[in-house]
Amino acid sequence: MLILLLGASIYVLVGFPPTIASQWGNPKQWQGNPQNSPPQWVGYFTPDFPPTIGFPSVIWTNTAPSGSQDYNFSHTFTFHWSSTKTPSNIVFIPRFNGTFIEAAITWTKPDGNSLILYIGNPTTNVNYGVSDPSIAPWIQQYVGSQTDTTPSGVTVPEEMSALFNRDGKSLLNSSVLQGTYKLRVDMLSSGQGAVLSTTFLSINGKSYGLMGTDLYGRPIQLGVLLGLPWALELGALTSVIAVLFGVIFGGIAGYLGGSKDNVMQWISLVVLALPALPFLVALSYSIRLDLISEAILISALSWPFYAIIARSVSLSVKSQTYVEADRAMGVSSMRTFFTHFMPRLTPVSIAYAALGVPAGILLAQTLAFLGIQPQTVVTWGGILDDAFIQQAAVYGWWWWVLFPGIMIIVASLPFVLVGFALDKIVAPKVQAK
């Protein structure tokens, strides 16, 4: 499980462009996706949630005859529609440099009937849904040609029915045609220099991917994946710093004993009494948060827990006869500490280092939930905060809440299990007198 998590986070770090995390908060980036859609597998239980079919970006080829002044970039997309419901929208977002005179989309149904939608003077990075004023009239006209009465206006569901239903007089009320649809996109340009870059095309159903989308159309699965490396890095770093410091501090306190021990215990009490969460919130206004600073801040507040444990271990070692023997022989206290105390403290620290990782993850996610996180990272706590602000629980958008929370548990669980197992092995040795 641990290996799986590490593999997934390496995949995220390597496989995704680093800019994608900073795009997370930019609603324009996600406008093409269906909003508030449950996961796609919901479709297996009820036909009311047809899937979303997105197309990967393609290489556009110029199909204009050679020698012509005009450029015609075209590509044919095909997809198979097997749901008995119509999708909610079709999204076409052209992205290009230069100018295009026209975009023509030839829509061919499985039975061979086709209609053409024209977009005059398309603008780059604009979301052309079917309700766009340049597209809607063509569908309206098509409805008119089939039913003999041109409606004065069409709603988006009616347009989708026109594109997906069996043709005939009762076009808007007939059943959905299942089969292979063809979409031929032609981008026409009359001059030089018009270059198409990535173009977004998607048949938006009412469900999306493995984990659905949120109110802004952001895929939850992407957010959950992007949050992983950050959570693990922060958890590991926090745990290592806090445990290292706490164990050394507590170990020395227990070893020294007496008034020095009292003072050191008092110092741990002071830090323990600082309420971590509000304190970090207040600090975040004076310190710029990034991975290192957040890890140091969190561990600076959580080491006393480990110090208390290490101190008790240290005390039990101190009562051993070999320590007294060392002292009687005049072995330096430094040496005694490293030869007798550190070997007992090390297994304990490893066990608690494992338990410290989920503690760090949890605290960082809680902070993110309160809105305290670096701007450029995606965190599960942050996603849950969005869900909370948009009242996902009220509207029943369970996927928005469920998956990030489960991810927090999944990321913590292996460390917790390892920690408990190690604790069980280590603890009896400590207790044995």
Place this chain on the structure above:
Amino acid sequence: MGFTRFLIVKTFSYAAALIATVSILYVGIYGSLQKVILAQASYEAQQFQQTLVKSAHGSLSQAQILTQVASFKASFLDQFGFNQPLPVKFAYQLYHLLTFQFGSSYFLLAPNGSKVISQIIVAYLPNTIVLFTTGTLLVVFFGTMIGLLAAKSVGGKLDKSIPFIAVIHASLPPFWVGFLLIAYFAYSLNILPSGGIISVPPPTGPLAQSGDFLAHLTLPLTAFFIVNIGGFGYVIRSLVVSTMGEDFVLTAKARGISDRRILFSHVLRTVSPSIATQSVLAVAGSFGGAITTEVVFRWPGLGLLTYNAILSNDLPIIIASTFVLTIVLLLGLYIGELLYGVLDPRIKAG
């Protein structure tokens, strides 16, 4: 005699810890605190200028007004030792913090419409204490029971499930548990209120009102309980199991005392000081969770206040509530420590 000494030593140590925590807090927020004070000074000066202009009825020239305002602002800043060397400034500002003079907030208001932060805090603090204390007491009580019962039959069903709930404890985000509880009990089953502290409009009659309050308290308390019970039960179980191996338990068994009685009077008596210590640690550990629980359930305590302050960038509120929460936590730890003193017979003996 022994206990009095213990009391004095602990009181001194906690008073010193209070000063130390506040100093650390002060160092941490130094930059933002100065900003806040400057903003406060400008705000007060503006208020002063307006009243001055109104009351002067044109008898003062513009320049005179401006001099008066400037001297007002300077005296306001002097109160906070603004232009003094750092140690003096520290003393001045610490004094203001320790006497709960936080000034006024940027945006957030107390229920009575006041902008004075101490009034806002006073309105919110009791709710935090109610939720947090009840939750902690419940966790300590049931955690002890579970720990004892699990240790009674080591290897039994309950004993085997304890590590499992402890694992849940270590990996469950409290606010997420709150989310799920709200979605299920408040919106799916529709049997409990989703948040807040009292229905709108509030029911009439003291009985109906307290019933309504309890209904609102149920879900946040449940969330707090679910998240914290596991870890506490686990710790108590290990404590009890290690005590069960002691000689005095064996002696008691040999004397023919029932298992039940050994567990609840002999063992419990012995481990109760440790339970007090563990409770102190649990209080410190669950504090952050309690804050987010408040947020999710819109429970009008300091946690929700802090969250709202973060949303509206109300820095003075954040500083003040951090400070008050520090004191509350320290007080909780202090009470736990005193309880330890009462429970541990060695301390009484001196």
